[in-house]
Amino acid sequence: MAISQEISYRLERLILDGGLAPEQKIPSERQLATRLGVSRAVIREALHELQGRGVIETRHGKGSFVASMVPGANELGEQSPLMHLFEGHPRTLFDLLEVREQLEGQAAYLAAQRATRLDRHRITKAFRALEDTDPLSNARLDHGFHLAIVEASHNPVLVHVLNSLKNMMLLTVQASVANLNPREEMRKKIVRQHRQLYEAVIAGKPASAQKAATAHVRFVSEAMRDMEKEGGTLIRLPVNQEAANEYSRAGT
Amino acid sequence: MAISQEISYRLERLILDGGLAPEQKIPSERQLATRLGVSRAVIREALHELQGRGVIETRHGKGSFVASMVPGANELGEQSPLMHLFEGHPRTLFDLLEVREQLEGQAAYLAAQRATRLDRHRITKAFRALEDTDPLSNARLDHGFHLAIVEASHNPVLVHVLNSLKNMMLLTVQASVANLNPREEMRKKIVRQHRQLYEAVIAGKPASAQKAATAHVRFVSEAMRDMEKEGGTLIRLPVNQEAANEYSRAGT
DNA sequence: CGGAGTCCACTGGTCTGACCAGTTTTTGAA
DNA sequence: TTCAAAAACTGGTCAGACCAGTGGACTCCG
Structure with missing residues (x-):
């Protein structure tokens, strides 16, 4: 060696x-x-x-x-081998959201299908609490609402994976990104999205619930992308051969 | 800097x-x-x-x-936080497959969208190798094919999560489940599914690719479910890490 | 005396060109 | 044609030089 x-x-x-x-x-x-x-x-x-x-x-x-060890590492669980990807690569955040979009959709689908009476009760409670306050300024309640839905999917694997992804996001995104953008229009849109998701799940409409959930995550994702652009850091999307050509003269 | x-x-x-x-x-x-x-x-x-x-x-x-984007593959043994879910609840395997179904679909979708020339070449190579042999008896090639597609999605988060889920499965499922059931009809079906997936990705048809991938995973999942019903001891918890490593060569 | 410079001895960052040590390709003689 | 030596790659290490931030000490002036 x-x-x-x-x-x-x-x-x-x-x-x-x-x-x-x-x-x-x-x-x-x-x-x-x-x-x-x-x-x-x-x-x-x-x-x-x-x-x-x-x-x-x-x-x-x-x-x-x-280097000082990350303090939150112990609370939230383990040091993910994925974590290093984030350092200096905000683009990974959108990879994360891309996956979440899919999984949140699935969770909502399953929740609408499988939620028990107790689940519905929990979801409703979380939703009511959320409705009373400004969702943009209350990430904790927002999280509670989504978590209630995910758990209603009765798929522990899904719960765990989504939780991991969410933890990773929290560690990378500036605290409460939402706070940075307290625009009224956006707030209204998010409230409406939550309501659509909530109603679909409670009504037991898997397809609608899935659609609402994915739409919600996608909306957030795009909002973040816009913010990033305004902030100056440019995010680049899928690349093709052109980018590679710069280096790839060497091998086949 | x-x-x-x-x-x-x-x-x-x-x-x-x-x-x-x-x-x-x-x-x-x-x-x-x-x-x-x-x-x-x-x-x-x-x-x-x-x-x-x-x-x-x-x-x-x-x-x-x-390096291959999968970190845990050849790294020193890291205990996955998901593992504890399985202790005493081998039924979680199907929860796992449920999630995989979704994510494999997304990976195929993105791969069809984003694959570079190089990616297509790799996928084709993996597919050809797979075609030459019996997919049921060659889990390694099967894994290589799926991995090539996932990596072509260019979403490291997706790659990592799917790899984790796959490892999880390998640790719980008996080696090469497929081997235990070398039925001709099933083999043919799987070959056809692979071909559909392959062609859709190469042709750059995201929707078709996604459909093919989810259908494939679902098929495997249902096959396992049937097997379990038939009374086979499908699932077993490995006693220790050595035992687990024995399984880590098998694939979907 | 006290503050404001200047200077100098650290620190890491980069460059050059040489040589060693594995690997692959080419070559040339048997 | 065959196959082993040699050349032409690859990364690994070394030496010494100089550039560029940092911070302390030591002036020098008010």
Whole structure:
């Protein structure tokens, strides 16, 4: 195995075992190079590997530091191997929404089909609570409403997957994105979407419920996309061969 | 921001967007350095970052290659949080299939929409290989075919979730369920389903592709359900990780 | 004395060109 | 034609130089 990898593993184990605490400074590259008897290039490669893995952070002129672990990781469950995809890649957020659109739709479909009396009661309660307040400013109630529907699907796998996706979103999206856009028109649209979803589920109309749910997620997704555009960061959609040509001269 | 990071992000985005497909070779370090007008050291640092992130794999004397987007496949054993659902409730298998049905459909839909030339080539290759042999006895090829389609969706979230679900299934279902039932009629049906899916994706017909994929999963699901009814011990919980690994070679 | 610069010794970031070590292709002799 | 040596790739490591932020120490002036 390459020396740089051995070093990166060694350092990572040192950090994970607690030999180096979060926020603690790592010896300088030149020091490490001398101490370990290798060139500075190797050290830098090892550090970049840890950097890509999110174990350390490096600041020009200051040094490298052990990254502080995400505090919410323990509460919400586990560190998803997907998480690294998000760092610096807001586009992944829309991949996430793309999947959610589908699953929320399925959940609504199944909920309309399978909801028991108790489920309907819970859903109604959540919906009423939501109706009383501004859904845009109350993400928690919004979440409660959707969760009630998902759970009414009586598919634990679906519940879990959607929950994971939602957690991932919460960690990446700026706190309550909705708050940033308290436009009246949008609020009204969302209220209407919720009502359509609610009525379809309660009435036991799977197809309508599915349609309402997917439409809702898609609406949110597109709203976010617009926001992103206005914010300056450009989101690019599916790419074809053109993008590849820039690099793909080498192999077949 | 450091040049090496810009390059690593650029490359990662290129990969996620589908400009570079899994298993594809990345231009050599020297080529990248020349083409991007930076030193080889910078390229190496960028590649090490992607390596730490699991996006690429590098082999001495051969080159760097885009890693398959499925993280858990060859990584060190990570205990999925979903696993606990199965303990004592093997019935969850059908919940799993219910979700997969939806997501495989979406993946096929997106693949038909977004597949690049390279993707089509990979899918065709996987399909041809599959066609040459008995799909029922060759779970590995079957898996390769489906994976090629999912990856052509260019949605890493979708890839990851589906992979998780698939792993989950492998851990609970007896190895190659299909093998236990080598009925000729079933084999023919599956071949036909694969062909429909393949043709729809290649032809760029999202709706048809989605329909074919969901129909396929549903068919498999119902076949399993029938088997279970007939009294076979379809589901068994593996005792330990070693036992589980034995199953991890089988496919849909 | 106290603040505002300047300077210098750190830190990481990049470049160059060389050489070592695996892998693949080409070549040329048996 | 066959097959082994050689050349031409690939990544891995090394050396030393210089650039670019950071921060502390040490002036120098008010």
